[in-house]
Amino acid sequence: MSPLADALVAWQRTHGRHALPWQNTRDPYRVWLSEIMLQQTQVAAVLRYYARFLERFPDVATLAAAPLDDVLALWSGLGYYSRARNLHRCAQTVVNVHGGVFPPSAAVLAELPGIGRSTAAAIAAFCHEERVSILDGNVKRVLTRVLAFDGDLAQQAQERVLWQHATALLPADRTDMPAYTQGLMDLGATVCALRQPDCLLCPLSGLCAARASGRMTDYPVRTRKLKRSRRENWCLWLQTADAVWLQQRPDSGIWAGLWSLPLFDDAEALRAAAGAAAARVVALPGFVHVLTHLDWTLHPHRLDLATPEAGVVAAGLGDGRWWPLDQLDRIGLPAPFSRLLLSR
Numbered sequence: 001m002s003p004l005a006d007a008l009v010a011w012q013r014t015h016g017r018h019a020l021p022w023q024n025t026r027d028p029y030r031v032w033l034s035e036i037m038l039q040q041t042q043v044a045a046v047l048r049y050y051a052r053f054l055e056r057f058p059d060v061a062t063l064a065a066a067p068l069d070d071v072l073a074l075w076s077g078l079g080y081y082s083r084a085r086n087l088h089r090c091a092q093t094v095v096n097v098h099g100g101v102f103p104p105s106a107a108v109l110a111e112l113p114g115i116g117r118s119t120a121a122a123i124a125a126f127c128h129e130e131r132v133s134i135l136d137g138n139v140k141r142v143l144t145r146v147l148a149f150d151g152d153l154a155q156q157a158q159e160r161v162l163w164q165h166a167t168a169l170l171p172a173d174r175t176d177m178p179a180y181t182q183g184l185m186d187l188g189a190t191v192c193a194l195r196q197p198d199c200l201l202c203p204l205s206g207l208c209a210a211r212a213s214g215r216m217t218d219y220p221v222r223t224r225k226l227k228r229s230r231r232e233n234w235c236l237w238l239q240t241a242d243a244v245w246l247q248q249r250p251d252s253g254i255w256a257g258l259w260s261l262p263l264f265d266d267a268e269a270l271r272a273a274a275g276a277a278a279a280r281v282v283a284l285p286g287f288v289h290v291l292t293h294l295d296w297t298l299h300p301h302r303l304d305l306a307t308p309e310a311g312v313v314a315a316g317l318g319d320g321r322w323w324p325l326d327q328l329d330r331i332g333l334p335a336p337f338s339r340l341l342l343s344r
Helices: 003-015 027-036 045-054 059-067 067-075 081-096 119-127 137-147 156-168 173-192 209-211 267-280 307-314 325-330 335-342
Strands: 228-238 243-248 287-290 294-304 322-323
Touching: 003 045, 003 173, 027 045, 027 081, 027 119, 045 067, 059 081, 059 325, 067 137, 067 325, 137 156, 137 173, 137 209, 228 267, 228 307, 228 335, 243 325, 267 294, 267 307, 322 325, 325 335
Parallel strands: 228 294
Antiparallel strands: 228 243, 243 322, 287 294
């Protein structure tokens, strides 16, 4: 075993995390679900969703057979909704192509919808002790610091080199793979922080080249920065006594497949859509919805209508449908609209 693997496995077994609900299992379905939920999402947020999801979809066959709307409804608020759509597609592929059994190999797992190389490696390492390395964002930070790896990870060639280093550091004994893999995750999440790494608690501090030079926060190197953009829309909250008018978003793009309030480019277009009832439209406080790459300013406007008049207005809005107010928790709603509508 390499000194790094030896130290990491020993540390994880003594000081690592062992009580998370998706640990202490070799069920690929549960491990896969947790790995997808944890992509770009903090553990604290996932904890609120994982148990609910398993209660509704206890196995891959149940998930595969469910309507996509049901999946999106349970995912609502967790963000990055393409994960939920790929989760559903992946479950259907596992059932239809693999007989309801997740493949044991990381290479085959990586061919499934929504499962990248690192996620596939995590499933294979945890469930089948396969000697394959993970390399998510936290692990990149740990390994680039330990190795003082100064390759620019914005370049695919340099990321491939880091994958090679990660593979070379794996423990020789495959039975150590679950603890080693979890150890990398735990170290990146709890000790080797982005801005203030706690080197005194790190089991790899004596092996860490970045710490030896005092340059921990110089790694990882990534020159290409995410470009943020801005968007502004006006949204119409059209409601009767017992229902709200919603439109389903396209299959691609932001909030793909979710149910949304109708969106407009400006207030004039919104009031024109309201027709004769425009004078009764009430402007509500606007807010900014922050996404990974986008600051989206939304201006909600509410219009309460009696049922006959509501049908006339809705007919001019294009495709959509009335959703009963007591069924909004059964569909996929973008987080800002979920908060808005449920605050009624």
